[in-house]
Amino acid sequence: MTPAARYQAAIEILDHVLDGSAAEQALTSWGRRSRFAGSKDRAAVRDHVFQALRCLRSYAVLGGARSGRGLVLGALRAAGLDPEAVFTGEGHAPKPLTEGEKNPPSGFSSASEEHDIPDWLWPDFEASLGAEATDAAQALRTRAPVHLRVNMAKGTRASAIAKLSDEDIITEAHPASETALTVLEGARKVKNSNAFQSGLVELQDAASQAVVDFVPLADGQKVLDFCAGGGGKSLALAARAKLRLFAHDADPKRMKDIAPRAERAGAQIKLLNPGAPKQEAPFDVVLCDAPCSGTGSWRRAPEGKWRLDRDGLDRTLQIQSRILDEACELVAPGGVLAYATCSMLAQENRDQVDAFLARTNGWTLEADQAWFVHQGTDGFYIAVLRHVA
Numbered sequence: 158m159t160p161a162a163r164y165q166a167a168i169e170i171l172d173h174v175l176d177g178s179a180a181e182q183a184l185t186s187w188g189r190r191s192r193f194a195g196s197k198d199r200a201a202v203r204d205h206v207f208q209a210l211r212c213l214r215s216y217a218v219l220g221g222a223r224s225g226r227g228l229v230l231g232a233l234r235a236a237g238l239d240p241e242a243v244f245t246g247e248g249h250a251p252k253p254l255t256e257g258e259k260n261p262p263s264g265f266s267s268a269s270e271e272h273d274i275p276d277w278l279w280p281d282f283e284a285s286l287g288a289e290a291t292d293a294a295q296a297l298r299t300r301a302p303v304h305l306r307v308n309m310a311k312g313t314r315a316s317a318i319a320k321l322s323d324e325d326i327i328t329e330a331h332p333a334s335e336t337a338l339t340v341l342e343g344a345r346k347v348k349n350s351n352a353f354q355s356g357l358v359e360l361q362d363a364a365s366q367a368v369v370d371f372v373p374l375a376d377g378q379k380v381l382d383f384c385a386g387g388g389g390k391s392l393a394l395a396a397r398a399k400l401r402l403f404a405h406d407a408d409p410k411r412m413k414d415i416a417p418r419a420e421r422a423g424a425q426i427k428l429l430n431p432g433a434p435k436q437e438a439p440f441d442v443v444l445c446d447a448p449c450s451g452t453g454s455w456r457r458a459p460e461g462k463w464r465l466d467r468d469g470l471d472r473t474l475q476i477q478s479r480i481l482d483e484a485c486e487l488v489a490p491g492g493v494l495a496y497a498t499c500s501m502l503a504q505e506n507r508d509q510v511d512a513f514l515a516r517t518n519g520w521t522l523e524a525d526q527a528w529f530v531h532q533g534t535d536g537f538y539i540a541v542l543r544h545v546a
């Protein structure tokens with residue numbers, strides 16, 4: 158495909174997404190219809206689509222329309238490229254620009270428009286991030302780096318760097334965690350590499366790893382990952398100490414990948430159905446990687462930025478507070494309740510923890526930490542609460 162044909166494909170896929178399709182689904186359908194597209198074409202089209210979704214508001218302004226065509230036109234203007242070199246109408250290129258499309262807009266009407274944050278959220282975003290709100294919003298407009306977690310049960314960070322390099326995957330240590338690597342070259346080869354297939358490395362953001370580092374753990378402890386999902390945190394916990402480790406999720410289907418991932422990593426994780434944690438309690442440590450707005454990971458999942466609304470955020474806050482109330486009952490006296498989100502919003506993080514402490518006797522906040530997206534990882538938060546009753 159020519160570069161212009163890739164933009165035309167992105168236009169068509171973005172139109173489907175704007176009509177309500179999920180981006181992954183729209184990309185898959187396009188892929189099935191487009192057998193002629195090679196792997197480089199697919200990767201380029203995917204990049205165009207995700208970049209346009211990260212910058213949906215500002216590109217729509219720059220391109221004069223909230224449509225696939227408007228977004229691609231806006232993307233070219235934002236990158237300082239000449240749209241008329243792409244919108245030629247030749248071959249499979251987008252049709253030439255209309256007279257109306259040829260006029261670039263005069264500018265943005267608000268900070269939230271320019272920084273690609275929904276208007277309703279911008280005050281909360283600014284209140285949570287203060288002077289760093291603009292940097293964080295700008296970071297959310299860029300592609301996320303690819304990070305790996307080295308499974309220390311299978312090797313060292315240096316040995317992982319060397320083994321990956323033998324497979325043309327170039328990495329460097331990431332400062333957020335002793336286990337974290339940034340992939341500099343060859344990211345698309347990771348999943349088929351021996352290092353990945355043998356369980357030496359897993360794909361995981363560096364802040365996700367740092368969050369698990371922050372949980373106080375000791376060999377022999379009984380630990381519950383209460384919101385385990387696909388098991389990213391469970392696997393990182395398993396690699397940190399010799400634990401009796403349990404994984405639970407309100408939606409057990411979400412845990413379907415844990416068994417094969419644990420086998421690859423050489424980890425033992427017992428899956429618990431809803432209701433079962435009470436029978437297994439008490440635990441020395443319960444980690445709640447709670448459902449959240451996802452503001453910290455919007456560069457990876459940019460559709461979430463535009464689908465979230467005030468009601469959705471309020472519902473999420475209620476779920477988080479119920480999870481804290483339920484999970485604290487499962488912790489042994491003297492034990493730890495660790496509460497984490499991939500959000501950068503204060504109301505999901507420290508405010509949620511303060512509200513829990515205010516309504517629940519016998520708990521103290523031992524430590525908390527936040528990571529921000531403009532500092533090179535996903536945005537994350539963790540609080541370590543100790544049962545002192």
Ligand SMILES: C[S@@+](CC[C@H](N)C(=O)[O-])C[C@H]1O[C@@H](n2cnc3c(N)ncnc32)[C@H](O)[C@@H]1O
Nearest residue numbers: 384385386387388389390406407408446447448
């Ligand atoms: C942020 S995701 C977990 C990600 C996972 N820990 C990881 O590292 O891959 C949050 C999970 O919480 C689950 N969840 C939602 N409500 C819950 C509840 N009341 N109790 C337990 N899990 C819940 C969701 O199904 C979802 O899988």
